[in-house]
Amino acid sequence: MTDQMIRPVSDLRNNFADVSRVVHETGRPVFLTKNGFGDMVVLSMEAYEQLRFDSEIYDKLSEAERQAEATSVRFSVKDLLADMRREIEATGV
Template sequence: MPIIKPISDLSNYKELLRDLAEDEPVFLTKDGHGRYVLLDIKEYEKLKASLQLMTELAEGERSGKTDGWMSLQDVEREFGL
């Protein structure tokens, strides 16, 4: 279940940090609307790595569609398998 708190709760940051220990993001609102997200650094790094992987996979798919796909034999030859 998401943890949602008003940004004014930053004045009591120890409580926010305790909530982060649950490996759940804390969503901060300003004037009743979502504004910021606090994440554990490990979760942030995982999200960043996932985004990078998805970006590279999309680039590979786009390249395959525009430049053509390599055969299994070509891949094996390219990597010396």
């Protein structure tokens, strides 16, 4: 990752408003150090939720790839949509 914002952890106490502004305006994390070593990462709630969403999507895609490797059965989009329509009609949704 380029252009990382790295600041001492004391900035949370001394410059909280600035740290908050940076994470909200840029959408990027601020890396905090303690005694010269990485200690914490601060993100806006929006950036954190996007990170979680991206991670969940990646996990689901990885699981789908593992399942696809375990079988030779394949489905077309047309077949899947037809199955979904039948399920919706059967449940009355």
